[in-house]
Amino acid sequence: MPQIVTFTEAAEAHIERLMNMEQAKGAVGIMLTVPSKGCSGLSYKMDFMQDEQEGYEPVTLNNGRVVYVDMAATMYLLGTEIDYDTSDKLAPGFKFNNPMATGSCGCGESFTIK
Secondary structure, three states, X not given: OOOOEEEOHHHHHHHHHHHHHXXXXXXXXXXXXXXXXXXXXXXXXXXXXXXXXXXXXXXXOOOOOEEEEEHHHHHHHOOEEEEEEOOOOOOOEXXXXXXXXXXXXXXXXXXXXX
């Protein structure tokens, strides 16, 4: 069975930068959820997790940081690789290479799955 999600070195480095800024404010990690949103139905959401919560699967990165994946979202994320793309200097951001996604809306805000 593939991992729920994996992270590129660039994504791990960016999470490290984010956590260095937020850890003093009480963040214990990053949480990843897949809420219903947008014209294609689903979207990716990453935010800081202030306290460990039930219903999240911890994924420990190579740098020791932890991303907490919403267990209700695992069926939409299985095998996804998360990268941090800086090629667009005006809009860098996390990019999700999801093998289960079959399409996305025109603006890229949401996606559909198989």
